[in-house]
Amino acid sequence: MELDEIQKRLLKEVADLHKVPEGAYNIRSNGKSVGRASTENIEIIPREDGQGLTVKIKPGTHNESVHIPVVMSKSGIKELVYNDFYVGEGADVVIVAGCGIDNCGTQDSEHDGIHRFFVEKGAHVKYVEKHFGSGDGAGKRILNPGTEVYMEDDSFVEMEMVQIKGVDDTTRTTKAELKKGAKLIVRERLMTHGDQKALSIYKVDMNGEGSSADVVSRSVAKDDSYQKFDAVLNGNTACSGHTECDAIIMGNGRILAVPGLEANSVDAALVHEAAIGKIAGDQLIKLMTLGLTEEEAEEQIINGFLK
Amino acid sequence: MLELKNLSFSVNDEGKDKEIIDDVSLDIPEGRLVVITGPNGGGKSTLAKLIAGVEKPTGGKIIFDGQEITDMSITERARAGIGFAFQQPVRFKGIQVFDLIRLATGKQITMSDACEYLSAVGLCARDYIGREVNSSLSGGELKRIEIATILAKASKLSVFDEPEAGIDLWSFQNLIQVFKNMRENISGSSILIISHQERILEIADEIIVIKNGKVMDRGPAKEILPKLSGTSDITPGCEKI
Numbered sequence: 087m088e089l090d091e092i093q094k095r096l097l098k099e100v101a102d103l104h105k106v107p108e109g110a111y112n113i114r115s116n117g118k119s120v121g122r123a124s125t126e127n128i129e130i131i132p133r134e135d136g137q138g139l140t141v142k143i144k145p146g147t148h149n150e151s152v153h154i155p156v157v158m159s160k161s162g163i164k165e166l167v168y169n170d171f172y173v174g175e176g177a178d179v180v181i182v183a184g185c186g187i188d189n190c191g192t193q194d195s196e197h198d199g200i201h202r203f204f205v206e207k208g209a210h211v212k213y214v215e216k217h218f219g220s221g222d223g224a225g226k227r228i229l230n231p232g233t234e235v236y237m238e239d240d241s242f243v244e245m246e247m248v249q250i251k252g253v254d255d256t257t258r259t260t261k262a263e264l265k266k267g268a269k270l271i272v273r274e275r276l277m278t279h280g281d282q283k284a285l286s287i288y289k290v291d292m293n294g295e296g297s298s299a300d301v302v303s304r305s306v307a308k309d310d311s312y313q314k315f316d317a318v319l320n321g322n323t324a325c326s327g328h329t330e331c332d333a334i335i336m337g338n339g340r341i342l343a344v345p346g347l348e349a350n351s352v353d354a355a356l357v358h359e360a361a362i363g364k365i366a367g368d369q370l371i372k373l374m375t376l377g378l379t380e381e382e383a384e385e386q387i388i389n390g391f392l393k
Numbered sequence: 394m395l396e397l398k399n400l401s402f403s404v405n406d407e408g409k410d411k412e413i414i415d416d417v418s419l420d421i422p423e424g425r426l427v428v429i430t431g432p433n434g435g436g437k438s439t440l441a442k443l444i445a446g447v448e449k450p451t452g453g454k455i456i457f458d459g460q461e462i463t464d465m466s467i468t469e470r471a472r473a474g475i476g477f478a479f480q481q482p483v484r485f486k487g488i489q490v491f492d493l494i495r496l497a498t499g500k501q502i503t504m505s506d507a508c509e510y511l512s513a514v515g516l517c518a519r520d521y522i523g524r525e526v527n528s529s530l531s532g533g534e535l536k537r538i539e540i541a542t543i544l545a546k547a548s549k550l551s552v553f554d555e556p557e558a559g560i561d562l563w564s565f566q567n568l569i570q571v572f573k574n575m576r577e578n579i580s581g582s583s584i585l586i587i588s589h590q591e592r593i594l595e596i597a598d599e600i601i602v603i604k605n606g607k608v609m610d611r612g613p614a615k616e617i618l619p620k621l622s623g624t625s626d627i628t629p630g631c632e633k634i
Contacts, residue, residue, distance in 0.1 A: 304486075332486065371447055372483040376497045376546060377471040386496065390487035
């Protein structure tokens, strides 16, 4: 597999990969697959149209991982891919996705990935998704991930979604349907700068008794950027849901948090928390009394907040 | 070490200037543990903030180690060798105890280096080093971590603003021991504590009494303390500890 320096750097940013990963993987670069491997328990099948993958994880698969990073280093590419994950009963796996775009050109580069997860009874999935943009061209770096999660009884999905730098425009839509005893945890970390825009939309339906969802977003909006966090939890039975938006605004940054809770059962327990504000002055002062400059103090506070 | 010359700080209160610190001149010599005490609202905490640079004086000068620092920023003063422990420690989401201690030392340190500072304030390092400095910590825990950052910074002048505020009796007992230990290793540095607590006043080399923004009295602890005992200016130590 041949990757140039930019592609290698993007891979490192989005998947912490320095070389070809162990286990099952597919690496997509500039619109096509440049490397793929299945294992005994995890099969990666390309879709016939070339625009995506079907990943089948056998029941009972343990301690295995799937890496499916996407890198784009050419200006002017626009793609839409569909990846379906079938996670077999009782499996316990880590799925690492992510997209890095380096755009030095004048045309926009866009990657829209639709990920669907079909998580069978009792299966555990840890899903990690990192988005990163670089390059100083006038062309925008656009990422619109769509994630759908269908969770069977007593399944567990933990999603860690990170977009820290360089993506100009993003609309992130996550939908989940939870059956009996299913548990969903989402940790989102988002930072926007310049005149970037990021929308993050969640819709979680808790349909099964004893299901639970915890959606927590921590975000920082700098410069003239804009973010919208729109999280709807529907409690349709005895279930528990919690959503939280904790955000720091700097410069002319703007954030709109729209938490939505809908309890359709008297036994649904739903909570939302949202807090938006600038960095507290006493936090800056404390770090300055330790010898940091105001800029260094800000950096430490934000790094910690998004860690 | 530290010299305040005709230091004043006034605020505008309903159209009238109100002197919070009124023409205060004093010096903190090297190798001394000095406690500033006095009634609430007398200007003690303001004085500590003026020394650390958190507030800017409206008159007078501050000289530190022979250098005028009146116009220096908080950062410059910190780098010049002034440490400041907050009366109400600050909480940070995401920043861990280890991060804060590392930042205080100003260099790359190992976990075991950081653990020493935590042990010194009576915290079991293993339980705390990876904790976030957030609202999951109690007031007493935060206070001890705050003091650990001051130990880690190892300043020429360490200023503590009411270290006893907001801590439980058990922590307070440990706190006295921390200050006693600092007192033993004071050479080349000084400690300034703002406090009402008799037990802290007892370990002072010198006591300064501030009231209505002015220095009312100062001298060796054994001279000043008997004058204060029984007045509302200080809180007596609990006889049980």
